[in-house]
Each structure stands twice: as C-alpha cells, then as structure tokens.
Amino acid sequence: MNISLSEAGLNERCIIEKIDAPIEEKLRLYDFGFMPERFVMPMYASFLKGIRAYMIKGTLIALRQECSDKISVRLCDE
Amino acid sequence: MSDFVVALAGNPNVGKSTLFNALTGLKQHTGNWSGKTVECAEGKFEFCGKNFRVVDLPGIYSFYSDSAEEKAAKEYILSQRADMVIVVADASCLERNLNLCLQAMDMFDDVVLCLNFMDEAQKHGIGIDEKRLSDILGIPVICTSARQGEGVDKVREAAFDISENDLSINPFKAEIMHKGEEERSLGYMHLSEEICRSVCVKNNKGFEFQKKIDSIILSPKLGIPVIILFLTILFFITAKLANYPSQFLGFVFSLAGVKLSSILDVLKVSSAVKSLVLDGIYGTTSFVVSVMLPPMAVFFPLFTFLEECGFLPRIAFSLDGVFKKVNANGKQAITSMMALGCNAAAITNCRIIGTKRERFIAVLTNNFIPCNGRFPLIIVLSSVFIADGKGFLTALAVVGFLVLSVCIMILTSLFLSKTFLKGEVSSFVLELPPYRRPQIKKIVVRSILDRTVFVMGRSITAAMPAGALIWFLQNISADGTPLMLHIAHFFDAPARIMGLDGIILASFFIGFPANETVLPVIFMCMGGMNNVGEIADMGAFAAVLAQNGWTHITAVCTILFSICHFPCATALATIKKETRSFIYTAFAFFMPVAVGFMLCTIANFILNLF
Numbered sequence: 001m002n003i004s005l006s007e008a009g010l011n012e013r014c015i016i017e018k019i020d021a022p023i024e025e026k027l028r029l030y031d032f033g034f035m036p037e038r039f040v041m042p043m044y045a046s047f048l049k050g051i052r053a054y055m056i057k058g059t060l061i062a063l064r065q066e067c068s069d070k071i072s073v074r075l076c077d078e
Numbered sequence: 079m080s081d082f083v084v085a086l087a088g089n090p091n092v093g094k095s096t097l098f099n100a101l102t103g104l105k106q107h108t109g110n111w112s113g114k115t116v117e118c119a120e121g122k123f124e125f126c127g128k129n130f131r132v133v134d135l136p137g138i139y140s141f142y143s144d145s146a147e148e149k150a151a152k153e154y155i156l157s158q159r160a161d162m163v164i165v166v167a168d169a170s171c172l173e174r175n176l177n178l179c180l181q182a183m184d185m186f187d188d189v190v191l192c193l194n195f196m197d198e199a200q201k202h203g204i205g206i207d208e209k210r211l212s213d214i215l216g217i218p219v220i221c222t223s224a225r226q227g228e229g230v231d232k233v234r235e236a237a238f239d240i241s242e243n244d245l246s247i248n249p250f251k252a253e254i255m256h257k258g259e260e261e262r263s264l265g266y267m268h269l270s271e272e273i274c275r276s277v278c279v280k281n282n283k284g285f286e287f288q289k290k291i292d293s294i295i296l297s298p299k300l301g302i303p304v305i306i307l308f309l310t311i312l313f314f315i316t317a318k319l320a321n322y323p324s325q326f327l328g329f330v331f332s333l334a335g336v337k338l339s340s341i342l343d344v345l346k347v348s349s350a351v352k353s354l355v356l357d358g359i360y361g362t363t364s365f366v367v368s369v370m371l372p373p374m375a376v377f378f379p380l381f382t383f384l385e386e387c388g389f390l391p392r393i394a395f396s397l398d399g400v401f402k403k404v405n406a407n408g409k410q411a412i413t414s415m416m417a418l419g420c421n422a423a424a425i426t427n428c429r430i431i432g433t434k435r436e437r438f439i440a441v442l443t444n445n446f447i448p449c450n451g452r453f454p455l456i457i458v459l460s461s462v463f464i465a466d467g468k469g470f471l472t473a474l475a476v477v478g479f480l481v482l483s484v485c486i487m488i489l490t491s492l493f494l495s496k497t498f499l500k501g502e503v504s505s506f507v508l509e510l511p512p513y514r515r516p517q518i519k520k521i522v523v524r525s526i527l528d529r530t531v532f533v534m535g536r537s538i539t540a541a542m543p544a545g546a547l548i549w550f551l552q553n554i555s556a557d558g559t560p561l562m563l564h565i566a567h568f569f570d571a572p573a574r575i576m577g578l579d580g581i582i583l584a585s586f587f588i589g590f591p592a593n594e595t596v597l598p599v600i601f602m603c604m605g606g607m608n609n610v611g612e613i614a615d616m617g618a619f620a621a622v623l624a625q626n627g628w629t630h631i632t633a634v635c636t637i638l639f640s641i642c643h644f645p646c647a648t649a650l651a652t653i654k655k656e657t658r659s660f661i662y663t664a665f666a667f668f669m670p671v672a673v674g675f676m677l678c679t680i681a682n683f684i685l686n687l688f
Contacts, residue, residue, distance in 0.1 A: 023259060024144060025505050030263045031139035032507060033174050043289075044296035048399020051408065053296060053510055058280075059171050060292070060510035062395050064402060067505045 003075070005054070006068040010042050014073035021070040033057040034071060081122065081131035082241040085160035087151060087182060089175050090137025091511050092168040093194040095119075097224040098134035101233065105528050106134055107423075109385040112509050113137065113412070113430035118150055125234045128241060133160065141181045142262065145432050155185070162188035162240050164233065169199035169206055169221070170512070172278060176270040183217065183249040190218045190236050197223040198512070203281025211277045216248040225517060288513055292392075296510075301396035306477060308389070312380050314473035317457050320372035321616075327368035335360060350553070358549025358602075359542050365598035366541040369619075370454040371534055374594075377450055378525035381419060386516035390415050391508060397484075398506070404488055405495035407436035408506045414440075414487060417447035419529070421649040424449075425656055435501040439494050441656050442666050445645040446487040446673075448480070450533065451593035452640050458597065462620045463633035483641045486673060498665075533594070536648075540592035547588065548602050562603060576675060577635030577682030579627065586639065591647045596640065631685045635678045642674030 008014050016038050019026050033056045034040065043060065044053040053062045086094045090112035099106055102121030119134040135151040143152065155163065165182050167175035172193070183189050193199075193206060212219040218236050222229030239245040254265040294300050338360060342352045384390065390412055398408035409431050416424035425444050431437040448456060456476055465471030495501070551562035566580030573583040581603045589596035601619075604626040623632075644667045645653065654663040 021505075027140065027143065027259060027263050028145070028505075028507060030260075030267055031143070031174075031177065032509070033267075035264060035267055044292060044395075045298055046296075046396055046399050047298040047301055048403070049298075050402045051395060051398040051506075051508075053292075053395060057171060057173055058285075059174065062391075062398070062408075062506075062508040062510055064398070064408070064506045066503075067507065 001074065002072045004069045005040065005042070005063075005071040005073050006052070006065045008042050008073055008075065010045060010052075013039060013041050013076040015076060016040055017072040017074055019071050021067070025067070025070070029067075029071070032061050033059070034061075039076070040071075040073065081129045082237065083131045083133065083159060083161045084237050085133045085135060085155065085163045086166055087135050087138060087155060087163055087178065088166035089139055089168065089178060091509065092137070092166050092175060093222075093224045094137070094166045095134055097164075097166055097192065097194060097222065097230070097233065098132055100224050100227055100230045101132050105524070109382070109390070112391070112511070113409070113427065116150070116427055116429040118154055123234065125238045128238060130234075130237055130241070138178065140178065140263070141185065142259065155182070160186075162186075162190065162237065164190045164192050164237075166192045166194050169193040169196050170202055170204055172204075172206060173270050173274040176273060177266045179215070180250075180252050180266050180269055181255070183215065184251055184253065184255045187249060188240050188247060189249055190220060190233075190240070191215060192229075192233060193219060193221045194224055196221045196229070197226065198514070202285060205279040207277045211273070214250065214273055214277070216250045218245060218247070285512075291513060292510075295389075295392050296395060301392075305393055305396060306481070308384065309480060310473045310477045312377070312384070312473075313457070313476040314469055315380060316373050316376045316453075317461060317472040317476070318469040319376045320454075320457070323372040323375065324368055327364075327372065331364035331368055335364070353553075354546060354549050358545040360545070362545030362548065362595070362598045362602050363538055363541045365601060366537045366594055367534065369458060370451075370537065370594045370597065371530070373454040373457050374450045374533055375526055375530045377453060378419070378529045379522050382521045382525050382529075383516050383518075386514060386521060388511045388513045391510050394508060395510060398508075400488055401491070402503065402506075404492035405501075405503050406439050406488075406491045407431045407433070407504060408508060410436070410440040410443075410491070413444060414447050414484065417444050417449055418453075419450055420533075421445055421447070421449045421645060422652040425649060425652045428656065433501075433504045435495075435499050436504060438657060438662065439491050439499050441653055442494060442662065442669065443487045443490045445649060445666065445670055446483050446490065446642060448483060448641050449593065449646075449649075451537070451646065452596075454594065455597045455640050456637050458616075458619070459633045459637055462616055462623070463628075463630050467616055479637055479641060486642060486677070490669070490673065537592055537594045540589075541595050541598060544588055544591070544595050544599055545602065548599060552603070566603070572675070575682070576639065576678035577631050577685070578639065578678065579632070581626075582632070582636055583639075586643050589646075590644070593640075593646045600636075631682060634685060635682055638678050638681055639674045642670045642677055644668075644671055 002017050016034060016036050018036055019029055041055045042052050043055050051062050051064050053060045086098055088094050095106040095108045095115050101123050104121040106119050115136045121132050123130050135154055138148040138151040141152055141155060163182050163186050165179040179191050208219045208221055220229055220232045220236055252269055254262050295304050339356055393415055394408055394411035397411040401408050401410050413424045413428050416427055421444055425441050428437050428440040431440050456479055460475040461467055461472040464475045552560050554561050565584045569583040570580030573580050582600055585596055585599040585603060588599050653666045
C-alpha cells in the first residue's frame with residue numbers, strides 16, 4: 001500500500017513510488033536523489049512537527065511536510 | 079596575453095571556496111553549510127609562468143534549474159566565459175554530485191572533475207577508483223582534500239595542461255540535454271548511479287557517531303535546549319575570556335595616553351588641540367579597542383567553530399517549525415544565525431532564499447539579531463548591571479536577550495507576511511551536512527587576523543571621527559550651552575519615555591556608521607574618558623554610569639534599543655543593494671526604531687513598577 005512520505009514512521013525504510021509535484025519542485029527533488037524506486041528513510045522530526053530529515057543516498061535532507069506529502073512511498077517490509 | 083579562465087562549479091558545500099582559497103591564496107568565506115557563496119568571486123594564480131583567473135561560483139545542483147539562488151552560477155556557465163570548468167564534487171556522496179559533472183560535460187569539452195573531501199570519504203569507508211572513473215568520463219579526475227591543501231597542485235597542473243592543449247580530453251557525452259525536462263533530469267541521475275556502481279566501494283563506516291550526535295541535536299525535545307546550551311557556553315566563554323585582554327589593553331592605552339600627552343606637550347600644541355586629540359580622538363578609539371574589541375576577538379573563533387562543525391543548518395532545522403508558522407522560509411534561521419557575525423553579510427546571504435517575498439522578510443528583519451558590533455554592549459551592560467560581574471549569569475542574560483531578539487524577529491516576520499509581504503510559503507529543502515572536525519588553528523588565525531582585524535579597522539575608522547565630533551559638540555557652545563547638550567535636550571523627551579536619556583539616544587544616531595562606537599560615544603558624552611586605564615575596570619565603569627544617573631532600567635532599555643534600532647550604515651547600504659528599493663530601505667530604517675520605541679517604553683513602564 002502506498003502512503004505519503006510524511007506518514008512513514010521514523011526509521012521506517014521506504015521505497016519512493018512517485019512524486020506528484022509541480023515540475024520545478026519535482027526536478028529539485030530529483031537533484032537531491034528523491035527519485036522513483038530509490039530508498040529513503042525518515043530519521044528525525046523537528047519539535048513543531050512540520051519538518052523532518054530523511055536519509056537518502058547517504059545524505060540527510062530536510063523536507064517540510066507540504067513537500068513530503070507529495071512523495072508517495074511504499075514501506076520496504078511490505 | 080589574456081588570463082586563462084577557470085570556473086569552479088559544483089553542488090553547494092562541496093569545498094569550492096576552500097579550493098578557490100587554496101589556489102589563489104584569497105580568503106573567501108568558508109563554512110560547513112549550503113549557500114555561503116552567493117556571488118561569483120574571482121582570484122588569480124600563476125603556474126609555470128602562465129596566469130590563471132579562477133572564478134568561484136555559487137553552489138548549483140543543476141544547470142537546468144530555474145531557482146533564483148542558482149541563477150548567478152548558471153548564467154556564468156552558460157555564457158561560456160570560462161576557458162575550462164572544474165567540477166568540484168564531494169567524494170563522500172559522488173552519486174549525487176556526478177549529475178552536475180555529466181551536465182557540464184554535455185555543454186563543455188574542457189571539464190575536469192575534482193573529487194574533494196577524499197580524506198572524509200576514506201574515513202567513511204568509501205573507495206573510488208579514480209582511474210576507472212577518468213576512463214569512463216574521458217576527462218581528468220583529480221583527488222583532493224582542499225582543507226589540508228592536498229592535491230591542489232594537481233589542479234594547477236591540470237589547468238596548465240589544458241591551457242597548453244597538452245591533455246587529451248574526450249568527454250563522454252550523455253547527449254540528453256535536449257530531451258524533456260523530467261526525462262533529462264532522471265537520465266543524468268540514472269547515469270550517475272550506473273557510473274558510481276562501477277567505480278565506488280562503500281562500507282558505510284563512521285556514520286554511527288554522526289547519528290548519535292544528531293539523535294540529540296535534531297531531537298524534537300532536546301534540539302532547542304541544546305541550541306540554548308551551546309549559545310550560553312559560547313557567551314560564558316566570551317564574557318569570561320574577554321576580561322583579560324580588555325584589562326591589558328586598558329593598561330597599555332593608559333600608558334600610551336601618558337606618552338602621547340608628553341609628546342603633545344613637547345610639540346607645544348594648544349590645550350584645545352591636546353584635549354581634542356587626547357580626550358576626543360584617542361579616548362574614544364582606545365575605548366573601542368580595549369572594551370569592544372576583546373569580546374569580538376573571543377566570539378568570532380567560537381562562532382566560526384560552530385559554523386565549521388555543521389551546527390548552523392541543524393539550528394535551521396530545529397527552528398523551521400517557528401518560521402513556517404509565520405509564513406517565512408526556514409533558511410531565514412541560517413541567515414539570522416549569520417547575523418551574529420555581521421548583519422550586512424547575513425543580508426547578502428539572504429539570496430539563498432528563493433522567493434522574493436520570503437527573501438525580503440528575511441532582509442528586513444535581519445537587523446533584530448544583534449551583530450558582533452552590538453554584542454560587546456550587551457555583554458558589558460549585562461555584566462555590570464544585571465549579573466554583577468558573574469560570568470555564568472552574564473551569559474544567561476545575554477542568551478535571554480538573544481532569545482528575545484529572535485522572538486521579535488519572528489513576530490515582525492509574521493507582521494510582514496500578513497501585511498506588506500503576503501503570499502504562499504515556498505517549498506523548503508535543506509541539506510544537513512555531515513559533521514566536520516574544525517581546523518582549530520585555521521579558525522583562530524582566520525577569525526582573529528581576518529575578521530577581528532577587519533572589524534577593528536572599520537571600528538577605529540568610525541571611532542576617530544566620532545571622538546572628534548563629540549569633542550567639538552561638547553566644546554562648541556550656542557547660547558552659552560554646549561551643542562551636545564542642545565542635541566541631548568532635543569532627544570531627551572522621547573528618550574525619557576523609553577527609559578533612556580537624551581545622550582544615550584543621540585549616541586545611537588552618532589554611532590550610525592558602526593554599532594561598536596555607540597557605547598564609547600555614550601561614555602565619552604558623560605565625560606568618562608579622564609582615565610583611559612580605568613575603562614576596562616568594570617567597577618570604575620559602573621561608577622561613571624551611576625554618577626550619570628544610570629540604573630538597571632537604563633541598562634536594560636539601552637540593551638533593548640541596541641537590539642531594536644536602525645541598521646548601521648553598512649547594513650543599510652546592503653539592504654538598499656539587495657532590495658533595490660528606497661521604500662524598503664526606509665522601512666528597514668524606521669521599522670526597528672518604532673519596535674524599539676514600543677519595547678523600551680513597555681520595559682520602562684513595567685520595570686518601574688518594581
């Protein structure tokens with residue numbers, strides 16, 4: 001089952017399915033490595049919940065919820 | 079013969095400016111966070127009798143991006159002004175960085191790939207077969223650790239060989255630059271992954287330590303307390319250590335003042351000129367150097383240490399929720415932290431914020447964060463009037479004022495985002511770099527020799543004429559009253575409402591060229607320059623202020639107005655440059671004054687109740 005990246009729990013390994021964002025935002029996410037069929041893992045959440053840091057391709061990238069909502073993922077264990 | 083132009087391109091925070099400094103001997107700002115370089119910088123070096131011009135470009139993720147912060151780099155590369163391009167890549171995350179190199183190779187023939195941070199990559203168990211990578215790409219691949227200066231000569235050699243056509247380059251062309259945007263972007267990324275699979279070996283060592291630290295610093299519960307703790311320690315060390323050089327400099331200036339007086343006597347200058355030189359120019363300048371400079375000299379290396387570690391983006395991460403709530407960009411937290419060093423530099427760095435609306439909010443509210451020119455005033459007055467000279471209490475008081483300044487900045491950002499600068503909040507992606515061990519020796523030398531000496535030079539340049547001006551205002555009379563008293567009288571009514579007096583308020587205006595001159599000007603206007611040696615003695619300092627009617631309330635209100643008053647001349651000129659608008663520049667001048675007036679009035683009213 002696909003969920004949005006913002007819904008995935010911390011330390012849950014996910015695989016990106018697709019990104020539903022305007023093209024400019026989508027290209028920027030590709031630059032950071034957020035591409036279909038790539039692993040991503042939510043690592044840390046900020047105290048006001050809006051932003052989380054994700055481990056992708058060995059780098060920590062922080063995304064606001066509005067952005068991670070647009071990334072569909074499936075959990076790796078499924 | 080014209081110089082051979084070498085452009086340094088690469089993702090943000092891959093060490094381009096460090097390599098640029100190593101190649102040219104210049105001192106571009108470096109630090110461990112994305113977006114430090116916002117303007118193209120140029121430098122030169124000579125190798126084997128040939129002159130090279132090096133252009134350090136701001137970090138760029140893709141040559142096909144339309145984002146505002148990458149515009150300068152993209153335009154430069156596309157203008158084909160460079161004779162060759164060195165793509166600097168972080169060897170510890172090559173897969174992502176190689177993307178840009180492949181794009182550059184599709185546009186240029188003379189491309190060199192520089193794998194920087196090789197030491198770090200090896201530490202993390204990442205091995206790269208650079209020979210094989212070079213064969214696949216068809217371009218020279220050079221391994222460097224620019225921070226240690228390793229491999230820099232190989233970069234020079236490669237530039238020389240290319241300029242002499244001695245190097246055979248046959249770059250691999252992906253030839254997908256004319257495809258659709260999405261297909262092209264994915265195509266480059268897939269190609270990068272494929273190449274990396276064949277040249278990289280990863281053991282993923284050494285990340286456990288980073289994870290442990292991040293689990294505390296990025297924790298939702300501990301993140302903010304840890305930031306406050308770090309800042310408290312920073313200001314505690316600053317307040318404690320600054321005392322010793324301050325007392326020493328006070329002693330030296332006292333002796334030098336006696337010598338200068340003797341010299342002036344030998345020269346038989348008039349008593350008026352002697353007073354102008356000694357009490358006016360020398361007194362103010364020695365105050366700036368002995369009282370205001372030591373806290374800066376201690377603060378700068380400590381702040382640079384945090385910057386080099388990679389702490390700043392983590393602060394932005396922890397504070398982002400607050401900025402989001404006020405409809406501002408999370409990167410504003412980074413530019414706000416930079417303001418602790420210098421508001422003008424931080425305002426220029428607001429270019430890392432992509433949209434005009436959010437950038438303007440960051441520019442217009444940046445001045446609420448006190449810069450190094452204002453911190454000595456806050457530290458000295460907190461120490462004397464609030465903490466009774468106790469280092470830890472001083473640090474707590476200073477951090478308290480800093481937290482207040484952040485709150486004011488956030489509230490004014492909210493006000494702007496609801497009124498003049500309404501709009502949608504933009505998407506926000508922030509890279510959290512790996513922690514890097516700072517090079518202590520380099521930090522100390524760079525902070526003291528570059529930053530502190532630069533600030534001191536600027537301060538002295540502003541303090542000398544300010545001292546002379548104050549002397550004239552005190553010694554030239556109109557209607558039998560010194561001009562200074564007329565000015566003080568003019569400012570006195572609003573100042574009293576704010577818990578200040580006319581002299582203090584006038585001093586802020588006289589200190590407009592440089593914030594670090596405000597306290598010396600106040601002190602001089604009070605006639606406190608009779609013995610320069612006593613300046614650094616906090617007891618004597620407090621006594622002079624108390625004789626002039628200063629209370630705890632005066633000190634608190636002076637600190638509050640120091641946080642909330644107009645930007646200094648340099649910062650204001652930068653605001654004009656960045657906004658290209660007289661209206662916004664005027665707004666940036668008057669808005670903090672209005673906020674400061676309100677805040678001081680409220681503080682004065684409340685504190686007088688007790």
